[in-house]
Amino acid sequence: MKTLSENRAFGGVQGVYSHRSSACACDMTFGLFLPAQAEDGPVPLLWFLSGLTCTHENAMVKAGAQRWAAEAGIALVFPDTSPRGEGVANDPDFALGQGAGFYVNATQAPWSPHFRMWDYVTDELPRLLFNAFPLAEDVQGITGHSMGGHGALTIAMSFPGRFRSVSAFAPICNPVASDWGRLQFSAYLGNDETTWVAHDATLLTKKRGFDGPMLVDQGTADQFLDKLRPEALAEAMAAARQGGTFRMQKGYDHSYFFVSTFMEDHVSFHAEAFMA
């Protein structure tokens, strides 16, 4: 693992590291914020999965999460959103290929050799993190924005017991019924739609849900509401009696101004779950 940068921030350290990924068969970069409390022993870990076009950097510099994580003594990890580099397949559409891994393991050409973000985020990166940094593996939460909200919800529901809490900012809620989902699942997973259902937060909520607190924020002025389909997840949460809070935030759009506005609430939400 290589240290690309370390900056003191809010009494802790915001680091950026790269490493060879066997899951993605390329070098991968991630950001990790360690609060001051990590000097004294393992601290809880909150995952932040980012959206389309993002790298590890966007949320790290724009979401304002470190302030609240520092106060609560929580580490933050910001993974990249896809494999990258020469020899890694790509597409001119910003919603496919590099920057758009969609947190699945691709089974189709030309994506399958590198686009294994599900394995990367759920297996390889956690093992690396818990080996290398003072992080409490038994105290984890997960959140994300847009495509990353989709990732957070589907991963949380697929690993019962791993995460104490899950939240999402404007997640892609129902990708099997959206242009943000059908395009990518067709490309990465192929045309057999039965392989898609494991990656749809709405369907997973109906099927098994999440055993812990769940928080979703969605702006009412979001320019991508038709692609996100919040109504599908809200309905599923209520119908499946999934414990949780779904908030429609009046006037907010899809930007990081929306994410940063509600970041304090989300970090507090996870911090409370970590102490329960």
Added chain:
Amino acid sequence: MKTLSENRAFGGVQGVYSHRSSACACDMTFGLFLPAQAEDGPVPLLWFLSGLTCTHENAMVKAGAQRWAAEAGIALVFPDTSPRGEGVANDPDFALGQGAGFYVNATQAPWSPHFRMWDYVTDELPRLLFNAFPLAEDVQGITGHSMGGHGALTIAMSFPGRFRSVSAFAPICNPVASDWGRLQFSAYLGNDETTWVAHDATLLTKKRGFDGPMLVDQGTADQFLDKLRPEALAEAMAAARQGGTFRMQKGYDHSYFFVSTFMEDHVSFHAEAFMA
């Protein structure tokens, strides 16, 4: 004036606007955050002047100021750092030309037709802002980072009574004795160094100071300490009996991680001065 974007943020609105500038003889862009309180009447205004290479956008998306301004009911303005566009002079050195206006009125070719950031920030932009937005002209403060800290300090000291409070993050403290200063003053103002002294915070502190509270934060791990010369300003503040606080922050560097870490303190500092 053209609205380039408006995003709801922290209960208020983060806007980006452009307008024809007569001071700079080009179109200029700025960011303005209006807190929710501005819906009910004029609110105080805190200026944030940015550093080398920045546009209006860097601090707007990375400094995390809106959270604290929203709480205190304060507006934030983020001006650009130089004139820009075709026909505007530039230089391959990032520290000169576009992105490096240094908050002076250039008198020398090729800079003098456009590089009039002193007039822009102290005269043209304030008149535009107070005409167009619900801002309380009698309740202003000013801050900035690096080159913008230099701008904030020199402007505050040059307009007695205009600003209630001044602060700076890692300011260029003594440009007449620094590579970040001599290069730009030679280019913009010419070789007569008597014209430079009006733009040096250390010299101005010794000459007349600032009649109000002053706060300066400087990281001890800043990679540009030799160019910023904090020791010159710290000495001048003490020698001139300038009221204020100069803090050396252990382990922090020159990045926005440093700025965002101490932003809460700076906004609170100005908010307190606004209520005095």
